[in-house]
Amino acid sequence: MPPPKLHRLPNKTILRATLSENPVKTTLPSTDPADDSSTVASYLRDLTPSPTSGALDALITTLSDTKDTLSSANGNSSSRSRTETIARGRDQTLSVHSGDRVRSSKSTKAILDAIQTPIVQSSTFTFRSTKDCIDYNRGLYESFEYGRYGNPTTRAAEEKIMALDRAEDCLLSSSGMNAVTTMLLSLVPENGHIVVTTDCYRRTRQFVNTLLPKMGITCTVLDPADLQGLKNVFETRGATMYFSESPTNPMIRVVDVVEISKLCRQHGVISVIDTTFATPVNFRPLDFGADLVLHSGTKYLSGHQDVMCGALAGRADLVSQVRKLHGVLGGVVDPHAAYLINRGMKTLGVRMEAHNRNAASIAEYLNKHPKVSKVHYPTLESHVDYAVGKKLFHKGFGGVLSFEIRGNGDAWSRETFEAAGRFVDGLRIAYIGPSLGGCETLVEQVCIMGYFDQPLRERKRLGINNGLIRFACGIEDTYDLIDDIEAALKLA
Numbered sequence: 001m002p003p004p005k006l007h008r009l010p011n012k013t014i015l016r017a018t019l020s021e022n023p024v025k026t027t028l029p030s031t032d033p034a035d036d037s038s039t040v041a042s043y044l045r046d047l048t049p050s051p052t053s054g055a056l057d058a059l060i061t062t063l064s065d066t067k068d069t070l071s072s073a074n075g076n077s078s079s080r081s082r083t084e085t086i087a088r089g090r091d092q093t094l095s096v097h098s099g100d101r102v103r104s105s106k107s108t109k110a111i112l113d114a115i116q117t118p119i120v121q122s123s124t125f126t127f128r129s130t131k132d133c134i135d136y137n138r139g140l141y142e143s144f145e146y147g148r149y150g151n152p153t154t155r156a157a158e159e160k161i162m163a164l165d166r167a168e169d170c171l172l173s174s175s176g177m178n179a180v181t182t183m184l185l186s187l188v189p190e191n192g193h194i195v196v197t198t199d200c201y202r203r204t205r206q207f208v209n210t211l212l213p214k215m216g217i218t219c220t221v222l223d224p225a226d227l228q229g230l231k232n233v234f235e236t237r238g239a240t241m242y243f244s245e246s247p248t249n250p251m252i253r254v255v256d257v258v259e260i261s262k263l264c265r266q267h268g269v270i271s272v273i274d275t276t277f278a279t280p281v282n283f284r285p286l287d288f289g290a291d292l293v294l295h296s297g298t299k300y301l302s303g304h305q306d307v308m309c310g311a312l313a314g315r316a317d318l319v320s321q322v323r324k325l326h327g328v329l330g331g332v333v334d335p336h337a338a339y340l341i342n343r344g345m346k347t348l349g350v351r352m353e354a355h356n357r358n359a360a361s362i363a364e365y366l367n368k369h370p371k372v373s374k375v376h377y378p379t380l381e382s383h384v385d386y387a388v389g390k391k392l393f394h395k396g397f398g399g400v401l402s403f404e405i406r407g408n409g410d411a412w413s414r415e416t417f418e419a420a421g422r423f424v425d426g427l428r429i430a431y432i433g434p435s436l437g438g439c440e441t442l443v444e445q446v447c448i449m450g451y452f453d454q455p456l457r458e459r460k461r462l463g464i465n466n467g468l469i470r471f472a473c474g475i476e477d478t479y480d481l482i483d484d485i486e487a488a489l490k491l492a
């Protein structure tokens with residue numbers, strides 16, 4: 001197809017004339033051309049040897065308001081306003097610009113007065129003038145530039161997490177795993193060493209075992225309660241980072257963040273706790289000295305099984321370092337998802353109360369049931385971390401518990417495998433599925449959900465036997481859930 005004929009295409013002569021008649025006068029850096037390390041930033045700094053010199057102000061005055069969108073608000077009657085220019089435009093210009101970015105007082109007020117933070121579904125943020133652009137780069141004009149570096153809706157959700165976790169800063173990302181991988185890649189140097197705990201989230205383990213070694217990063221895996229082992233690692237080979245969940249999945253182990261943070265501090269190790277299972281309602285590691293806290297916001301924070309995101313919160317210097325690489329790796333959360341997370345968190349406290357109550361009641365009920373051989377939930381004195389849990393958690397341990405169907409008494413037998421399956425299929429309220437954190441209860445026979453393709457020796461090492469059930473309580477009525485469990489256990 002031939003190119004369409006364009007009207008008023010500027011010919012080369014006109015273009016050249018325009019350039020020579022309007023040489024760029026004041027705005028380009030005029031530093032020594034031989035100095036190829038000079039930047040626009042340093043040029044602008046040179047213009048302001050003292051705040052009173054006024055040279056930069058003078059430059060900025062010549063630049064200001066040339067693209068003002070608020071027609072006559074600046075009182076400069078000689079300048080053409082943007083609104084008027086658009087209004088005189090032709091159809092395609094009208095279809096691109098009319099109605100959008102109307103900054104009349106009514107629209108502006110309505111945006112500010114809306115009870116909910118608006119979804120700012122915009123990848124690009126513009127500057128009203130060159131002055132604003134310069135000021136933005138100098139940190140004097142607070143706005144956003146490009147969606148990969150930040151967005152107002154996303155920031156609202158980040159600020160809510162900061163408040164809940166008592167964190168200096170927070171970075172939201174596209175998934176919990178993105179928060180994990182971006183955090184590890186930015187904070188652990190080449191050939192660094194990290195410590196993680198057994199029972200750590202399976203994909204985290206996979207990343208640590210398969211990808212980090214390519215950068216020479218090695219890892220020690222310790223039992224969550226092994227403080228002496230941790231001390232030994234720090235004293236013998238040193239480490240960059242300690243990273244553990246608390247509570248863990250699916251054994252609901254809890255780590256002694258007080259002692260661990262102390263050890264980490266003594267040895268200059270960054271401590272990171274993944275509290276996806278706890279949420280800040282139940283446990284705030286930063287209060288106990290941890291440097292960073294990580295969440296899969298996909299779970300309790302958003303709370304409705306309808307969105308994916310991750311969050312990293314804590315020390316501002318560390319979050320800022322991760323944010324820089326996040327802008328390169330690009331795992332941004334969509335503004336619409338950020339809105340849902342922000343909305344979900346409004347009910348976090350009341351939801352967690354229900355999750356805590358359901359899990360603790362069910363744990364107590366199952367603990368006495370003859371068809372259940374073991375229950376993993378730290379409110380029970382039989383739990384390996386009962387004492388640490390009692391010390392650090394005052395409201396509950398979240399909605400996830402796990403337990404073992406007795407079957408024929410052999411946890412690795414085919415009979416037990418089948419009994420656990422009959423129990424799961426006998427439930428009428430819980431859905432079969434992975435994940436957790438929503439209003440609906442989810443159940444899984446662990447060996448056929450997350451560990452389907454894992455060799456027996458690996459399952460034996462982790463205690464994932466054939467009867468192990470993970471039960472992620474929703475916020476349904478406690479008695480209804482227990483009645484349902486009672487009926488299903490008759491089949492096991």
Ligand SMILES: *Cc1c(COP(=O)(O)O)cnc(C)c1O
Nearest residue numbers: 175176177201245276296298309
């Ligand atoms: C789900 C989960 C993750 C991963 O989060 P995604 O949002 O699924 O990427 C990490 N840690 C824990 C403890 C989780 O439960």
